[in-house]
Amino acid sequence: MSFIDLLRHLRHRTWSRWPIMALLVLAFGGCGGLPKDVDRPVSTALDTAGERTELATMVQQLRQKAGARHASGFSLLSGPQEAYGSRLALVQSAQKTLDLQYYAIHADASSAHLLRSVVNAARRGVRVRILLDDFHSTGRNALVMRMAFEPNIEMRMFNPVAGPRASFLGRMWGAVSDFSRVQQRMHNKLFLADNMMGVTGGRNLGDAYFGKAEAENFVDLDVLAVGPIVADMSRSFDSYWNNPRAYPVQSLVSREELDRLRAQVRSSGEKAGAEAGSPGSTAPADRSLASSPQWDTQPMDLRTVDFIWAPAAMLVDEPTKIPLEGDEPAPSAAIRVGTTPGAHPEASDTPQAPPAPAAPVSSGDTVVDGLLTLMDRTRRELLIISPYFVPGDDMKRAFARARQRGVRVRLLTNSLASNDAPIAHVGYARHREDLLAMGVELYELRSEQAGLRSAFGSSGASAAGASRSMLHSKVMVVDGRMVVVGSMNLDLRSQLHNTEIALLIRSRALAAEAAQQIDTAMREGAWHLQRSADGDLVWRAPQGSGLEDAHTDPDSSLALRLLLKLLGPLAPDHLL
Known part of the structure; x- marks a missing residue:
């Protein structure tokens, strides 16, 4: 593999690029900054609550049929077909507005099929706004920005990276004078239709998030929400959309530049990917997606979804958590918003008056x-899925306090073999013994064999030729009565650098559903990390797997473990 090929494979996690990027930038210097005096017309979510749109009517009918006393409903989307089908259904049902906010949209077959449906919605009069973090928009993935030049579609890039988009290497020159800002990213994920239905959770848009990648696929979970809580999600979208950190695509790149980039991608042997990333394309990649027997591209029938109606609230980081170009990071607050009462874990299920307008949880x-x-309010049990788990001191103290109160804490994270960028595993591994000592139960997702190449996030099938599973869900279940689903990881990057969003739903039924999925994953699909009688770490094999227990990180090569042992001291927790 050439050096350029290696750079192309440094992906998925922002931090995995920074050590090489920093060396390159320091060696070669920077380039121009971001455009000034950018015109950003202000727009807000359309109020469709009083209109007889298809989705508004559907929500009202579903609620009446269920006899629900709460106005917002929720359904967990744990399977890739449900996750994809729900988004496709929202696009095809939208009559007024579509708002999409993502950390990454990959130019591949599944995104192309979905985005072409978005283009069709725009052509029938739906107002479309797409807000995308700018870090991954280089090379083939930059072609997604062609959406901005479709009629009735606006697209903005959040926290742009200066520099040419033709290659990852060239863009990095623009980071030298603004390193602290560029390594902070908008990690939020929202997919909203008519201000009445929406999806949030861990998934970005791309084949690997919907079970269609040949080599590596993410295990993920979203929640489909309906009712007034979606208006809160829309207000969150508006706060980012109208922020000066959001740049209209036209201020960053012209259509002619994107056309030249498309030709360059084609000539480099990535024609299928270039076509798949083009909204107006009818590329073979898209046709194969539609005809694949392993993939149902039909939209979900939203009328048949079994929604659970419950009180809920939303946590969302302020956009100011990410500094403007040349500025120092501003004090940040997570805003708790929710028109649905009773979302506090100690609240009763009795309907109450609506809460006051959104205010910070605490300064x-x-x-x-x-x-x-x-976590500090948990009384009995805490179930957590965090794919990238790098606990800071305050997080470890929260776990210790919970254990001192007698709370059972179980946590599922990636194993070294299942981690798409294993250097993050270093930050977790150095805290494992402390966590076990305080009584935290640790489970690591079982995956296929991981070798040295995977240390750099390199794609490729396992030695056995099978697709590698990688954990990407971000979920908490508190005391069996509250579920938290969002974009956040329990790591210092999510806490200190990236902006995140989380939906808090107070429902025993939904909590039981999520807990059952987590229990099954821990029992049947994960290694249980424990201490042996002599004090060494031992990985207990998943139930029914027929595997033997392991005494080193299972399914990983010696070369990979040695490399990470060497790199570990150079990788501070807060950048992982």
């Missing part, structure tokens, strides 16, 4: 800080 809190507060 200086972030979304992750808000979750630490929830």
Whole structure:
């Protein structure tokens, strides 16, 4: 593999690029900054509550049929077909507005099929706004920005990276004078239709998030929400959309530049990917997606969804958590918003008056800080899925306090073999013994064999030729009565650098559903990390797997473990 090929494979996690990027930038210097005096017309979510749109009517009928006393409903989307089908259904049902906010949209077959449906919605009069973090928009993935030049579609890039988009290497020159800002990213995920239905959770848009990648696929979870809580999600979208950190695509790149980039991608042997990333394309990649027997591209029938109606609230980081170009990071607050009462874990199920307008949870809190507060209020049991788990001191103290109160804490994270960028595993591994000593139960997702190449996030099938599973869900279940689903990881990057969003739903039924999925994953699909009688770490094999227990990180090569042992001291927790 050439050096350029290696750079192309440094992906998925922002931090995995920084050591090489920093060396390159320091060696070669920087380039121009971001455009000035950018025109950003202000727009807000359309109020469709009083209109007889298809989705508004559907929500009202579903609620009446269920005899629900709460106005907002929720359904967990744990399977890739449900996750994809729900988004496709929202696009095809939208009559007024579509708002999409994502950390990454990959130019591949599943995104192309979905985005072409978005283009069709725009052509029938739906107002479309797409807000995308700018870090991954290079090379083939930059072609997604062609959406901005479609009629009735606006697209903005959040916290742009200066520099040419033709290659990852060239863009990095623009980071040298603004390193602290560029390594902070908008990690939020929202997919909203007519201000009445929406999806949030861990998934970005791309084949690997919907079970269609040949080599590596993410295990993820979203929640489909309906009712007034979606208006809160829309207000969150508006706060980012109208922020000066959001740049209209036209201020960053012209259509002619994107056309030249498309030709360059084609000539480099990535024609299928270039076509798949083009909204107006009818590329073979898209046709194969539609005809694949392993993939149902039909939209979900939203009328048949079994919604659970419950009180809920939302935590979202302020956009100011990310500094403007040349500025120092501003004090940040996680705003708790929710028109649905009773979302506090100690609240009763009795309907109450609507809460006051959104206010900070407490001065200086972030979304992750808000979750630490929830941990401090947990009484009996805490179930957590965090794919990238790098606990800071305050997080470890929260776990210790919970254990001192007798709270059972179980946590599922990636194993070294299942981690798409294993250097993050270093930050987790150095805290494992402390966590076990305080009584935290640790489970690591079982995956296929991981070798040296995977240390750099390199794609490729396992030695056995099978697709590698990688954990990407971000979920908490508190005392069997509250579920938290969002974009956040329990790591210092989510706490200190990236902006995040989380939906807090107070429902025993939904909590039981999520807990059952987590229990099954821990029991049947994960290694249980424990201490042996002589004090060494031992990985107990998943139930029914027929595997033997392991005494080193299972399914990983010696070369990979040695490399990470060497790199570990150079990788501070707060950048992982």
